[in-house]
Amino acid sequence: DHKAMIIDGKAIAQTIRSKIAVEVRNLSQKYDKVPGLAVVIMGSRKDSQSYVSMKRKACAEVGITSVDVDLPENVSQDDLIAKVHKLNVKPDVHGILVQLPLPRHINEEKVLSEISIERDVDGFHSLNIGKLAMKAENLYSFLALPRQDIGNGCLELLSRSGISITGKKAVVVGRSNIVGSPVALLLLQANATVTVVHSHTLDPESIIRQACIIIAAAGQAMMVKGGWIKPGAAIIDVGTNAIDDSRKKSGYRLVGDVDFQEACKVAGWITPVPGGVVGPMTVEMLLKNTLDGAKRVIAK
Ligand code: NDP
Numbered sequence: 321d322h323k324a325m326i327i328d329g330k331a332i333a334q335t336i337r338s339k340i341a342v343e344v345r346n347l348s349q350k351y352d353k354v355p356g357l358a359v360v361i362m363g364s365r366k367d368s369q370s371y372v373s374m375k376r377k378a379c380a381e382v383g384i385t386s387v388d389v390d391l392p393e394n395v396s397q398d399d400l401i402a403k404v405h406k407l408n409v410k411p412d413v414h415g416i417l418v419q420l421p422l423p424r425h426i427n428e429e430k431v432l433s434e435i436s437i438e439r440d441v442d443g444f445h446s447l448n449i450g451k452l453a454m455k456a457e458n459l460y461s462f463l464a465l466p467r468q469d470i471g472n473g474c475l476e477l478l479s480r481s482g483i484s485i486t487g488k489k490a491v492v493v494g495r496s497n498i499v500g501s502p503v504a505l506l507l508l509q510a511n512a513t514v515t516v517v518h519s520h521t522l523d524p525e526s527i528i529r530q531a532c533i534i535i536a537a538a539g540q541a542m543m544v545k546g547g548w549i550k551p552g553a554a555i556i557d558v559g560t561n562a563i564d565d566s567r568k569k570s571g572y573r574l575v576g577d578v579d580f581q582e583a584c585k586v587a588g589w590i591t592p593v594p595g596g597v598v599g600p601m602t603v604e605m606l607l608k609n610t611l612d613g614a615k616r617v618i619a620k
Contacts (some may be wrong), residue, residue, distance in 0.1 A: 324587040327481050333600035339442040340607050341382040347384065347618060355614030356385040357415040357441070358407045362400065363393035368419050378603045384610055387413055397426050401434050408436040414617055415441035415610035424505060442469065452505045472602035473504045474535055474556045481589055483554045486511040491528050493517045493544065493577065494537035499558055504537050536577035546582030554589040560598050
């Protein structure tokens with residue numbers, strides 16, 4: 321019976337976290353300065369609160385100073401932007417993260433584009449995304465990659481599992497600004513031949529079946545079936561979908577965009593949900609981007 325290799329995002333994230341902690345310590349010993357990440361949250365959405373507290377805790381664990389900015393739901397767009405401008409010039413801040421989604425009265429794109437490009441650790445600034453699409457040679461170090469916490473998390477899991485990308489056929493399911501499109505651009509930069517499947521794609525099944533690498537980010541519970549997968553393919557499942565489960569105390573459980581049980585019988589590698597790219601890896605990439613930003617500034 322074939323059984324796919326499980327890509328353990330949690331374990332890989334832990335390895336990366338230890339390395340970051342060492343680098344932060346070295347940096348502060350050498351220059352007597354520590355990296356700082358401003359984490360801005362607006363309102364009291366439970367999921368956002370829990371992501372933010374996870375990110376702040378992770379900062380503390382590796383020795384990055386977390387500059388906490390907690391704003392009420394009703395802050396105006398102008399006031400939020402003024403806050404961002406202040407953070408842009410704060411010397412001990414090397415990365416700025418604005419937790420999404422923002423309340424309805426705020427134009428997200430406008431706010432994100434006010435973050436200084438050097439401090440855009442999420443890579444949402446339109447200039448950062450544009451640079452990636454332009455195949456720019458000299459991106460702002462690591463910082464110019466869009467939503468690198470997710471996109472780079474996917475690539476990092478592949479490379480750490482010994483899966484080469486160059487020359488391979490990759491299919492990305494989903495084309496959102498936050499996940500699908502940046503991941504497709506990153507794969508293209510890594511020399512994959514990339515096809516993007518979206519809600520208008522005819523016969524997605526036959527397209528997905530050609531892929532050596534599948535990145536699933538459609539937000540559709542267990543949409544990719546075992547029969548859609550090329551034997552031996554590597555699957556990174558970004559999807560995080562809650563489905564009803566009466567056996568759970570919470571009444572639900574999380575599943576990916578790929579039918580995990582079926583996929584295990586066909587794929588070469590697969591990430592579990594939860595415990596794959598979303599969660600552990602995304603936070604690690606964020607810490608890494610903050611560290612890289614700090615290194616550039618502090619060592620100058
Ligand atoms: P969006 O809803 O913004 O985008 C979904 C994408 O999938 C769209 O491009 C859509 O196509 C495509 N799609 C939807 N249904 C189908 C289908 N049946 N067949 C093919 N393509 C389809 O979601 P996100 O990109 O934000 O998130 C994707 C997944 O990743 C979700 O499970 C989410 O929970 C998870 N995730 C999201 C994060 C985030 O910060 N946004 C963070 C971590 C995980 P079209 O463009 O045509 O509408």
